[in-house]
Amino acid sequence: MMLVLPSSPISFCFNGSFSAWGNSSDSRDKTNVETIGVGRTFLGQLRPVKFEWDYRDEENRNGSTQGTEEAGFLAQEVKQVVDDNNAEYLKLVNENDPEKLGLYKANFVPVLVKAIQELNQEVENLKAEIRELRGDS
Secondary structure (H helix, E strand, O other), X not given: OEEEOOOOOOEEEOOOOOOOOOOOOOHHHOOOOOOOOOOXXXXXXXXXXXXXXXXXXXXXXXXXXXXXXXXXXXXXXXXXXXXXXXXXXXXXXXXXXXXXXXXXXXXXXXXXXXXXXXXXXXHHHHHHHHHHHHOOO
């Protein structure tokens, strides 16, 4: 389903169900494409946490998630890592409401893929080094 707002440059493309969103990603609509430079080191600066929801606003305070435990990140800490790495282009932190920061979790995917690629390259390098030390051909 495609939703276009009248008199607006904004359009939304919804694919799948509530839990699976699709986004436009056509290469013909992109310029200045380059490989991202943040991966494993960037992820290593993030602090995964376990926490209990304790909402400040009355509306959520009485909601079903109040007092429940989850795992995730603190938006303020993610913002600091983004700022420290000049990685605002990742658009990880939703700052639309300064009183209630959020995270765009799907935007972590490119960083995760880059980190996996870096780890795979390191594994291949180590395998080659082991073969060389063993004298394997």
